[in-house]
Every structure is written in structure tokens, then in C-alpha cells.
Amino acid sequence: MVEMVVLCLVLVPLFLLIPILGKYIHIRQQSQQATRSAAWEATSARSYAVPSNAQVRPQLIARHFGAADSRITSTAPSTTAERLDDPLLNTFSDQPLLQRSDITLNAYRNDREPGIMGKLSGLISKLPGPFPPNERGLITARMDMRIRDLRTADGSAAAYLEPFDTIGLRMQTSSTLLTDPWNAAGAGITGNNPRSVKAQIRNMVPTSNLEQGAQMLKGVSSLPLFGVLGDLKPGHIEPDVVPMDKLERYAPRP
Numbered sequence: 001m002v003e004m005v006v007l008c009l010v011l012v013p014l015f016l017l018i019p020i021l022g023k024y025i026h027i028r029q030q031s032q033q034a035t036r037s038a039a040w041e042a043t044s045a046r047s048y049a050v051p052s053n054a055q056v057r058p059q060l061i062a063r064h065f066g067a068a069d070s071r072i073t074s075t076a077p078s079t080t081a082e083r084l085d086d087p088l089l090n091t092f093s094d095q096p097l098l099q100r101s102d103i104t105l106n107a108y109r110n111d112r113e114p115g116i117m118g119k120l121s122g123l124i125s126k127l128p129g130p131f132p133p134n135e136r137g138l139i140t141a142r143m144d145m146r147i148r149d150l151r152t153a154d155g156s157a158a159a160y161l162e163p164f165d166t167i168g169l170r171m172q173t174s175s176t177l178l179t180d181p182w183n184a185a186g187a188g189i190t191g192n193n194p195r196s197v198k199a200q201i202r203n204m205v206p207t208s209n210l211e212q213g214a215q216m217l218k219g220v221s222s223l224p225l226f227g228v229l230g231d232l233k234p235g236h237i238e239p240d241v242v243p244m245d246k247l248e249r250y251a252p253r254p
Contacts, residue, residue, distance in 0.1 A: 016092055016161060020150065026088050027098055028171055031145050034064040035175040038141035043177050050108045050139065057105045065089065065103070065251055074233075085240040093158070102146040109140045111176075137178050145171040 036061055040051045058076035067085040069222040082099045089098045147169040157165040188196025202208045 001100055017164065020097075020164065023088055023091075024147070024169070027147065028173075029143060030064050030086075031143050031171055031173045032175075034060040035141050035143045035173045037064065038105060038143065039139060039175040039177040042139050042141065050110075053105045053107065057103070060105065061100060061103060065098070081210045091150055092206065093151060093153040093232045095148070095153070095155070097148055098145060099148070102148065104144040104146075105144040106144065108141070111140065113138055138176055139178075140174055142172065142174040145173075147171065 015016055026187055038056055041056050041059070058078075061084070062070070063072055063078040065084045067087075070085065082101060083096055084098060084100060089096060091097055149168065150161050150164045152158050159165055188198030192199070
């Protein structure tokens, strides 16, 4: 009996902490996935602007800290419940390890690329016109997780699991992506859209300045031996043709 009591003093806390350590790892993986998603949301923003934290945070919580069988929707469901739907975020005493208010999405940060690549992108941004990439095109998303200390079923500190009853564990993850994926608004064959493929590539093609002068060649195309000159198109830029089903339908102009 005495030996069993001594063994239980060691084995019972050990058996209780092994699943808790697994849940800590689970929270770490969830936070890493949520941080990558936060950075991606900023990269693929429709308005070319970084979204607000109030807009992204509910989506991250619903998608990465909800039940595994929940549906992924474009708009996060509104809720005031503190407890998260993922059952792995609860302890052996049915106390929460992580709640909604414990998840913080910090403000996005835009930085320049480090080293020589940052200097080269800075030189490219000096070109006239709207040619990307963005000089400060690296965006960093950072999340903080405040892990709750272990409690018994009545909410008191689980002193027999010291120091996990007062450890005050916190996790922090970050992810960085290049935010300017060009986002060209159409080929630019017609009109003068500054975000079109043609407008952005034009600054990289010095001969594009000859495109207007090429109109003069049409005047001599009717002369013998000079007809072929009318077919020349110096400086002409022809963006790649994209199938219609691959293009997103833009909103009509006001």
C-alpha cells in the first residue's frame, strides 16, 4: 500500500501532464498555421491594402481554433462565447487551456527586404510609373497566445501539478510574406490602367518609347520595297493572353 501511494504521487501527475504537453504542441501548430493565414490574407487583399486586425482575427479563430468538422466560410460567425470549439483546447478537468480573449493578432508590419535584395528593390522602385515591387513589400504577421495555468474542476490551482499551475506560459509565432504580387488589373491592351500588365512592364522595356514613332512607318508602307516596314512594330508590348475563365470579373466602372 505504501509503495503504491508513493508510485501514484509520481505516476498520476506524469499521466496527467503527458496529454497536456501534447496539447501545448497542438496549440503551437495551430498558432503557426493561423499566423501564415494572417500573412496570406494581407498578401491577397483585393484592395491592395493590408486588412484590419478586426477583420482578420475572427476568421483566424473560426478556421484554426474551431471544431475540426466545422465549415470554412468567407465570413466568420459572430459569437460572444469565450470557450473555443476545439476540444483539444480543454484540460483533463474540463477547464480551458486557451480562450478567445487569449489570442492576440498584433498589428501588421511592413519592412524592406534585408541585404542586397532590399537595395535592388529600392532602386527598381525609383523607376517612373507604377512598376512594382513595393519597396517595403515584406509583411509580417505576429500572434500571441496566453496559455492558461492548469486548474482543477472547481477552478482552483492544481498545486499537485506544480509548476504548471502557475507557469504563465505564452507562445508567440510570426510569418513573413512578400505582399506585392503585382496584382495586374488586366492586360492593358485598351485603356490606360496604371495597374495593368502593359503599364507595369513598359518601364522595363526601353524600346517601348519607339511605339509611337512606329506610326510613321505606315506612311512609307505603300512605296515599293518599303511595304514590309509597315509590319514592323518596334517597342510593341503584347501581354500574355489569359483564358477568360482564369480572369476575375471586375466591378463595372461608376
